[in-house]
Amino acid sequence: GNMSSRKGLNGACSVHEYTGSFLGQSAHFKMTSVCGHVMTLDFIGKYNSWDKVDPAELFSKAPTEKKEANPKLTMVKFLQVEGRGCDFIVLWLDCDKEGENICFEVLDAVLPVMNKTRGTERTIYRAKFSSITDTDICNAMNHLGEPNRNEALSVDARQELDLRIGCAFTRFQTKYFQGKYGNLDSSLISFGPCQTPTLGFCVERHDKIQSFKPETYWVLQAKVSPEKENSLTLDWDRVRVFDREVAQMFLNITKMAKEAKVESVSKKEKVKQRPLALNTVEMLRVASAALGMGPQHAMQIAERLYTQGYISYPRTETTHYPENFDLKGCLRQQANNPYWAETVKALLSEGINRPRKGHDAGDHPPITPMRAATEAELGGDGWRLYEYITRHFIATVSADCKYLQTTISFSIGPERFTCVGKVVTSPGFTEIMPWHSIPLEESLPHCEKGDLFPIGEIKLLEKQTSPPDYLTEAELITLMEKHGIGTDASIPVHINNICQRNYVTVESGRRLKPTNLGIVLVHGYYKIDAELVLPTIRSAVEKQLNLIALGKANYHQVLEHTLDIFKRKFHYFVDSIAGMDELMEVSFSPLAATGKPLSRCGKCHRFMKYIQAKPSRLHCSHCDDTYSLPQNGTIKLYKELRCPLDDFELVLWSSGSRGKSYPLCPYCYNHPPFRDMKKGMGCNECTHPTCQHSLSMLGIGQCVECENGVLVLDSTSGPKWKMACNKCNVIVHFFENAHKVRVSPETCDLCEAALVDVDFNKAKSPLPGDETQHSGCVFCDPVFQDLVELKHAAMRHPMHRGGQGKRQGRGRGKGRRPGGRLNPKKPKDKMAALAAYFV
Numbered sequence: 001g002n003m004s005s006r007k008g009l010n011g012a013c014s015v016h017e018y019t020g021s022f023l024g025q026s027a028h029f030k031m032t033s034v035c036g037h038v039m040t041l042d043f044i045g046k047y048n049s050w051d052k053v054d055p056a057e058l059f060s061k062a063p064t065e066k067k068e069a070n071p072k073l074t075m076v077k078f079l080q081v082e083g084r085g086c087d088f089i090v091l092w093l094d095c096d097k098e099g100e101n102i103c104f105e106v107l108d109a110v111l112p113v114m115n116k117t118r119g120t121e122r123t124i125y126r127a128k129f130s131s132i133t134d135t136d137i138c139n140a141m142n143h144l145g146e147p148n149r150n151e152a153l154s155v156d157a158r159q160e161l162d163l164r165i166g167c168a169f170t171r172f173q174t175k176y177f178q179g180k181y182g183n184l185d186s187s188l189i190s191f192g193p194c195q196t197p198t199l200g201f202c203v204e205r206h207d208k209i210q211s212f213k214p215e216t217y218w219v220l221q222a223k224v225s226p227e228k229e230n231s232l233t234l235d236w237d238r239v240r241v242f243d244r245e246v247a248q249m250f251l252n253i254t255k256m257a258k259e260a261k262v263e264s265v266s267k268k269e270k271v272k273q274r275p276l277a278l279n280t281v282e283m284l285r286v287a288s289a290a291l292g293m294g295p296q297h298a299m300q301i302a303e304r305l306y307t308q309g310y311i312s313y314p315r316t317e318t319t320h321y322p323e324n325f326d327l328k329g330c331l332r333q334q335a336n337n338p339y340w341a342e343t344v345k346a347l348l349s350e351g352i353n354r355p356r357k358g359h360d361a362g363d364h365p366p367i368t369p370m371r372a373a374t375e376a377e378l379g380g381d382g383w384r385l386y387e388y389i390t391r392h393f394i395a396t397v398s399a400d401c402k403y404l405q406t407t408i409s410f411s412i413g414p415e416r417f418t419c420v421g422k423v424v425t426s427p428g429f430t431e432i433m434p435w436h437s438i439p440l441e442e443s444l445p446h447c448e449k450g451d452l453f454p455i456g457e458i459k460l461l462e463k464q465t466s467p468p469d470y471l472t473e474a475e476l477i478t479l480m481e482k483h484g485i486g487t488d489a490s491i492p493v494h495i496n497n498i499c500q501r502n503y504v505t506v507e508s509g510r511r512l513k514p515t516n517l518g519i520v521l522v523h524g525y526y527k528i529d530a531e532l533v534l535p536t537i538r539s540a541v542e543k544q545l546n547l548i549a550l551g552k553a554n555y556h557q558v559l560e561h562t563l564d565i566f567k568r569k570f571h572y573f574v575d576s577i578a579g580m581d582e583l584m585e586v587s588f589s590p591l592a593a594t595g596k597p598l599s600r601c602g603k604c605h606r607f608m609k610y611i612q613a614k615p616s617r618l619h620c621s622h623c624d625d626t627y628s629l630p631q632n633g634t635i636k637l638y639k640e641l642r643c644p645l646d647d648f649e650l651v652l653w654s655s656g657s658r659g660k661s662y663p664l665c666p667y668c669y670n671h672p673p674f675r676d677m678k679k680g681m682g683c684n685e686c687t688h689p690t691c692q693h694s695l696s697m698l699g700i701g702q703c704v705e706c707e708n709g710v711l712v713l714d715s716t717s718g719p720k721w722k723m724a725c726n727k728c729n730v731i732v733h734f735f736e737n738a739h740k741v742r743v744s745p746e747t748c749d750l751c752e753a754a755l756v757d758v759d760f761n762k763a764k765s766p767l768p769g770d771e772t773q774h775s776g777c778v779f780c781d782p783v784f785q786d787l788v789e790l791k792h793a794a795m796r797h798p799m800h801r802g803g804q805g806k807r808q809g810r811g812r813g814k815g816r817r818p819g820g821r822l823n824p825k826k827p828k829d830k831m832a833a834l835a836a837y838f839v
Contacts, residue, residue: 008032008158010078018097022088032082037098038075038105041067041159043167050175056574058748059567061619064160066105074107083110087458092140096315096363097549098489101155102148131312132363133371135326152551157559159405161541165566166192169532169573176577178615179626182594184517186502187615187631191565194486196525198535199503200493202512205471218247219463219651221418223261223456224410226445231456234260234410234417242418250415251460257413264409270422272401272438274429276319276358277366278392280488282483283314283385286392288510291384294499295473295492302367302383309478310378312368313387315489319358319366326350327397333372337437339387343432352397368393385607391432403438408447409544412455413608419444454478469758472509484539502614516587526572537565592621600638601625602648602667610635618651618666627666629653630682638663638716644691645673652716653682660724660731661714663693684712684726695726698743700778701753704790705730713743713756723778734778734788737764748777756784 003018016031047053047062068076089110093099103126117123123253127146129140167816169191179191220236241247276282280299287298302314331352335344358366365699369390375383403424410417421444424430430437447453461652471479473495480486486494495512498504505520514522541562547553595609601620608620608627616635618627629635630653638650643665654661662681672679674687683693691697695712700723703709709727721735740759747754757775763774766787776784 001031001439007557008078009081010073010075012073013078015082027088030082032079034075034079034093034102034106035073037069037102038079038109040069041065041156041163042067046162052153055171055402056567056570058164058168058171059563059570062164064163079109080113084113086110088113088123089114090127090141090144092127092129094315095128095130095313096489096600097151097155097487100148100151104149104152107147117322124625131368131370132306132309135329135431137343143188148549150551151549153555154545157548157555158545160559161562161566162193164563165570166190166195168570170568172570172574173577177584178617179592180581180607181588182611182619183589183613184592185613186517188501189517190497190501191726192494193541194494195486196522196533197483197535197538198476198480198512199498199518200522200525200535200592201476202471202498202504203519205513206514206519207479209467209470214464214466216244216462216464218244219461220247220250220254220415220458220586221461222254222260222410222412224453224459225456226447226453230442232419232444232746237416237418238795241686245600247460250310253460254412254415254458257347258455259452260410260412260417260445260455261451262408262449263411263416263445264407264449266407268405268407270403270405272403272428272430272436274353274356274400275392275433275436277321277355277396278368278389279316279319279366280314281317281477282319282492283367283389284492285474285477286357286388287385288477291381291388292510293381293385294496294506294510295477296496297381299492301381305378305382305386305389310369310371310373312370313364316364316366317359317361317488318363320360321355321365322360327355330368330370330586331397334369334390334394337372337374337390340391343394343398347397353399355396366396366709375764394432395429395436398432399426401425401428401430401436401438404413412458428601454801469684470507473506473510473512476512483535484542485535487542493521508800520580520583520587524583527579527583528576529569532569532573533554539690543547591626592618598635599649599666602643602646605647608666627670628680629666629669630664630680633659634663641693643668645688649695650683660722660729662712662724662726663716682726699754700743701751701758703728703730704732713741715741730790732788732790734784734785737759737761741773744775746775748780750780751777752826753777753779758784801810 003016005014005016007013008015012035018029018031020027022029024769034133041064043058043062044065047058055064068074078759084488089107091103091106092769093102093106107124114123124146125584127144127318168189171520172190172375173191209354216258217240219240220238222234222236223231224234225231238250240696241250242392283302284295284298287293288295291298293301299314302311303762305311306314307476322405328348329342335341335348339345367389369386373383373386377383378386401424406421406423408419410419421441422438423443424438427437452517476495478489479493485491494750495510498512498518499506502515503521504512507513522533531537534799537778544553544562548555548558591611592609594613595611597607598610600606601608601623603625604620604622606620606622608618611617611619615631616629619625620630629651633653635651635653638652641650641663642648643650646665647668648665648667650663650665652661652663662682662684665686666684667684668677668678672681675687676687683691684695685697686694687696688694689696693715698713698715699710700713701711703711703725706725708730709725711723711730711732712726713723714721718741719737719739720733721741722729722731722733735758737756737760739761740757742757744755744757755775758773760767760772762772763771767774767783774781778784778788
């Protein structure tokens with residue numbers, strides 16, 4: 001049939017419309033999507049302030065609310081516009097707990113605007129599917145169910161627990177330790193009910209390595225020389241001894257013998273089993289260990305392969321195929337790929353093996369390739385992951401690998417030695433997974449009981465026990481799964497978090513080595529309350545959450561009970577923090593001893609120290625005050641100029657030569673001086689009426705890209721002059737090589753922007769008629785037209801949105817106070833002027 005497609009109002013989601021039949025009647029369909037969660041849980045306004053709220057209140061007092069997860073996408077409005085006037089809704093979200101939760105977020109947005117139901121008619125349907133193939137989709141449409149409220153509630157419970165517990169501990173320990181130490185080098189000292197036990201596993205392995213004491217041991221090695229054949233190396237049945245003298249005694253006894261006697265020869269047929277079907281955790285383990293991909297990255301690639309229809313749903317705990325799964329159909333898809341076509345064709349003609357019986361978690365079938373692909377189609381990491389998934393699938397329906405194991409037992413004097421050889425009789429699945437194949441070994445000589453062989457040499461080898469290595473990501477994933485920390489979906493996120501927070505670094509071989517900060521934190525938790533870092537309590541919580549999903553536990557009771565436990569733990573942690581602090585003191589330097597002198601404090605007029613380590617800040621050791629600064633840029637002294645309000649020396653923040661820069665007063669940045677300012681505003685947003693650095697004096701006009709921003713002259717940027725928006729990342733370069741650029745007190749008649757006075761050197765003046773000075777509007781003056789260029793953002797002036805009625809005054813009118821001139825004159829030919837400038 002015919003289908004029309006268009007972009008939705010948020011520009012991110014497409015809407016496809018067509019006519020078809022639904023429940024036996026003709027119907028008009030609208031198909032669209034969302035981008036992950038529609039809503040996110042957060043504390044209401046005032047509880048988001050770290051300074052005004054005691055973290056202990058976050059456990060019970062602080063109310064939470066659902067906010068739009070990504071306000072820029074206006075997802076709720078988009079869903080309501082599309083859903084208005086619909087009679088039925090069919091939910092096709094991912095079939096896992098998170099997907100179930102998103103179902104109810106969509107319903108909350110759409111139900112109020114849908115047509116009212118007639119009587120008891122059912123209007124909400126849920127499609128259950130595991131892959132994006134014709135058969136699966138049609139099957140799901142023919143067997144529509146209902147969304148599962150309990151599964152959605154279990155996700156709500158997890159979100160609320162992680163938010164309340166994580167925020168309380170994180171805020172307390174971040175403020176406590178960053179107020180004392182200068183070189184922690186982490187902008188957030190976070191705690192998470194899953195993240196912290198994950199870090200605990202890494203530090204536990206680190207501690208084992210540190211406390212390991214190597215021991216020396218001795219091994220007896222014998223070589224025998226059968227006729228006309230290479231010598232055989234024999235393994236000692238005692239394996240090793242830890243006493244030098246005892247080892248020497250065994251050597252002396254065996255040296256007396258001239259020949260080795262064959263005591264027994266045994267041959268056994270052995271089987272190496274084909275792998276179980278692939279689930280998420282095994283895929284992540286292999287991706288990290290064999291393909292060198294971090295779990296987060298591997299998961300993103302798997303999701304992309306799934307949405308493009310190449311593989312089945314990649315989040316599953318199941319390793320067992322349902323009886324009705326079309327294994328042959330999936331295998332036929334792969335019959336033409338040059339890498340495995342022969343193996344697949346052989347399997348199809350000879351008949352496939354039923355995969356081994358694995359674990360059925362009742363969620364989705366194992367991860368399976370759903371259609372053929374080539375390296376050119378998928379490229380790079382996408383192909384490498386797809387190739388592994390496909391090879392694994394083919395292996396699950398292949399035969400086991402069979403081999404013959406021969407064991408020859410020798411005696412040399414009273415001591416026994418053994419030699420083992422393997423010969424593959426049927427390679428089975430190892431043809432498609434060659435890395436699992438039995439290594440080729442030298443064949444053993446043919447011999448029988450009682451045969452004698454001359455001894456080539458017998459020697460004593462001295463060796464040492466070696467410490468374990470740091471955990472690999474693959475080992476960590478195994479531990480997390482075993483102890484029930486996180487879910488198949490969240491394990492990659494927790495591992496990514498401990499890397500991002502600078503608690504561990506990823507070394508070669510994707511091994512996770514804890515940093516000083518990670519080690520001290522875990523040792524501190526062990527010292528105060530080991531349950532904060534041990535996996536036991538979190539795994540008990542995960543079990544409770546699963547009971548909510550199964551409808552066997554009450555959502556409110558689980559929430560209340562768990563929060564009560566952690567609230568008590570939090571109070572005990574706060575009372576005992578000195579124990580962790582003692583460990584911190586050993587590893588980190590106090591604030592007063594870190595950083596380098598930069599600018600003067602307005603209170604004591606002594607130099608404050610600039611601490612560069614994250615989060616960068618200024619510290620006055622005399623007043624014992626710390627002032628936070630804007631991050632991710634460079635800070636330097638600003639011409640030794642002072643703030644007229646508090647006498648602090650100004651500093652200049654810059655994001656680099658291509659970015660923007662602005663001065664700020666360290667005190668005003670942390671303690672806003674005017675009612676219409678917020679914490680974290682620099683001089684380019686300060687509403688001081690007369691200060692030469694303020695928005696009032698340097699603001700030029702409303703930003704060409706965002707709603708509320710004002711373009712402010714960067715007075716430090718000459719001779720490559722620019723103005724930058726004080727809210728978004730728009731930069732306008734103008735008047736290159738001008739000698740001086742000043743913002744005039746006068747405004748433009750057309751657009752209310754402040755006029756600009758420009759002085760050029762005579763030699764470099766681009767002005768007509770060798771003029772060196774000109775005053776005019778950056779937006780409207782034809783003389784300035786070729787001297788202005790917009791960088792860094794797409795052209796989207798407020799006028800292009802038809803938002804003229806909403807627009808407030810520009811530039812100085814806007815910059816001085818929100819109560820400035822509100823209704824500017826309508827520009828005459830502003831579109832023409834702008835088009836000539838920027839388009």
